[in-house]
Amino acid sequence: xxxxxxxxxxxxxxxxxxxxxxxxxxxxxxxxxxxxxxxxxxxxxxxxxxxxxxxxxxxxxxxxxxxxxxxxxxxxxxxxxxxxxxxxxxxxxxxxxxxxxxxxxxxxxxxxxxxxxxxxxxxxxxxxxxxxxxxxxxxxxxxxxxxxxxxxxxxxxxxx
Amino acid sequence: xxxxxxxxxxxxxxxxxxxxxxxxxxxxxxxxxxxxxxxxxxxxxxxxxxxxxxxxxxxxxxxxxxxxxxxxxxxxxxxxxxxxxxxxxxxxxxxxxxxxxxxxxxxxxxxxxxxxxxxxxxxxxxxxxxxxxxxxxxxxxxxxxxxxxxxxxxxxxxxxxxxxxxxxxxxxxxxxxxxxxxxxxxxxxxxxxxxxxxxxxxxxxxxxxxxxxxxxxxxxxxxxxxxxxxxxxxxxxxxxxxxxxxxxxxxxxxxxxxxxxxxxxxxxxxxxxxxxxxxxxxxxxxxxxxxxxxxxxxxxxxxxxx
Numbered sequence: 001x002x003x004x005x006x007x008x009x010x011x012x013x014x015x016x017x018x019x020x021x022x023x024x025x026x027x028x029x030x031x032x033x034x035x036x037x038x039x040x041x042x043x044x045x046x047x048x049x050x051x052x053x054x055x056x057x058x059x060x061x062x063x064x065x066x067x068x069x070x071x072x073x074x075x076x077x078x079x080x081x082x083x084x085x086x087x088x089x090x091x092x093x094x095x096x097x098x099x100x101x102x103x104x105x106x107x108x109x110x111x112x113x114x115x116x117x118x119x120x121x122x123x124x125x126x127x128x129x130x131x132x133x134x135x136x137x138x139x140x141x142x143x144x145x146x147x148x149x150x151x152x153x154x155x156x157x158x159x160x
Numbered sequence: 161x162x163x164x165x166x167x168x169x170x171x172x173x174x175x176x177x178x179x180x181x182x183x184x185x186x187x188x189x190x191x192x193x194x195x196x197x198x199x200x201x202x203x204x205x206x207x208x209x210x211x212x213x214x215x216x217x218x219x220x221x222x223x224x225x226x227x228x229x230x231x232x233x234x235x236x237x238x239x240x241x242x243x244x245x246x247x248x249x250x251x252x253x254x255x256x257x258x259x260x261x262x263x264x265x266x267x268x269x270x271x272x273x274x275x276x277x278x279x280x281x282x283x284x285x286x287x288x289x290x291x292x293x294x295x296x297x298x299x300x301x302x303x304x305x306x307x308x309x310x311x312x313x314x315x316x317x318x319x320x321x322x323x324x325x326x327x328x329x330x331x332x333x334x335x336x337x338x339x340x341x342x343x344x345x346x347x348x349x350x351x352x353x354x355x356x357x358x359x360x361x362x363x364x365x366x367x368x369x370x371x372x373x374x375x376x377x378x379x380x381x382x383x384x385x386x387x388x389x390x391x392x393x394x395x396x397x398x399x400x401x402x403x404x405x406x407x408x409x410x411x412x413x414x415x416x417x418x419x420x421x422x423x424x425x426x427x428x429x430x431x432x433x434x435x436x437x438x439x440x441x442x443x444x445x446x447x448x449x450x451x452x453x454x455x456x457x458x459x460x461x462x463x464x465x466x
Contacts, residue, residue, distance in 0.1 A: 002181065002182040002183060004183065020181075021181045021182055021183045022181055022216070024213065043217055044214045044217060044218075045210055045213075045214065045277070045281055048278065051280055054283070057252075058279055058280050058283055059280050059284050060210075060280045060281070062213070063209050063210050063213045063214070063281075063284060064209060064284070065206075065209065065213070067183040067226075068183075068185065068209075068228055111279065130279055132278055132279070132366040132367050133277065133278020133279055133281065133367065134278075
């Protein structure tokens with residue numbers, strides 16, 4: 001397997017790593033950069049547990065090659081809290097008990113964060129569609145959707 | 161390995177693939193063609209990766225080389241001129257749905273592409289990839305065929321042009337040679353009172369594969385007479401297919417219920433589906449007729465609204 005020297009920005013930090021052609025971005029984040037907050041669920045883009053933001057768009061890190069991200073900007077769950085203060089979405093997930101086992105949570109938080117940037121005032125239906133690519137086998141989704149809507153409201157209020 | 165999950169991604173066990181697999185990201189069409197020409201038969205064009213990396217993981221493919229075409233400007237841009245909309249093969253679903261002109265001109269193509277996968281998949285999956293993956297149920301393909309899309313194909317002898325309906329050879333098979341790749345898709349710019357639409361049936365509301373897909377495009381004259389039409393179906397045959405008999409039933413007529421009944425009959429006649437967990441042969445044939453009528457009606461509404 002060929003090896004590739006890659007430079008990228010991860011959560012605002014410049015990183016350099018070497019990866020094989022067959023390593024996914026998920027493999028790289030967890031195995032090379034030790035950012036294990038991004039979870040490995042299905043590995044086939046169905047569950048959304050590995051959702052990170054690549055060049056401004058939420059994607060499944062299991063369906064991206066490490067070799068392709070040279071020069072890219074990547075945001076993971078590790079960059080979500082700022083200076084020890086939880087992001088409003090993270091706080092609302094705690095307040096609403098929107099997680100149980102927690103494996104899906106980092107991916108859902110990153111997807112929700114990216115979605116609220118494009119639609120700060122979504123309906124419940126819109127939130128459910130936006131999160132259709134994130135599977136959760138514990139919560140039944142309802143608390144997740146409420147937490148996202150509540151966080152969106154708080155984020156709108158703090159904007160004004 | 162410090163993390164037990166880290167290496168579980170894409171390693172093919174016990175094959176030469178692991179050692180031999182390489183990745184290149186050329187920045188020109190010519191360089192991509194040269195990379196393909198220099199490689200063996202196991203080179204793959206790589207765009208969004210949403211199908212290819214799943215196939216790699218499941219060991220359905222053993223690539224020697226991925227030629228990533230996303231750094232080639234022609235594959236990454238949408239351009240609109242007086243006669244055509246040109247969509248680069250590596251334009252993602254998310255990018256297409258954010259392109260207001262494309263959405264206005266080709267609502268059927270855009271709504272079909274938007275149906276592919278989750279938001280995360282939309283951020284990666286490409287129009288050209290959905291076509292060249294050649295799933296019989298690919299959502300974008302009937303819509304592209306209905307809209308009259310032709311593929312611009314690059315190869316060792318330069319560019320050639322093939323209509324989308326002629327590019328597909330069977331499930332997971334295209335008529336591209338190993339040294340060729342699709343650079344972009346050219347779609348005739350719809351004229352006044354001309355519009356397209358796409359509908360699919362799935363048993364859920366989201367995140368599923370088409371049981372039947374129907375793309376329609378119609379052009380009406382000032383009196384509401386249909387002057388041009390194309391209907392295409394997906395998931396009811398080994399490839400998405402154009403249904404010329406449905407167009408024949410519409411052209412020269414005002415599309416009323418009698419005409420629509422003929423369209424549905426033509427759609428049903430064009431079906432050669434399989435039975436699977438998503439639908440039986442009889443169900444797929446029936447739904448093809450229903451969706452054909454509904455897609456044509458939406459295209460007519462859109463054309464009349466122009």
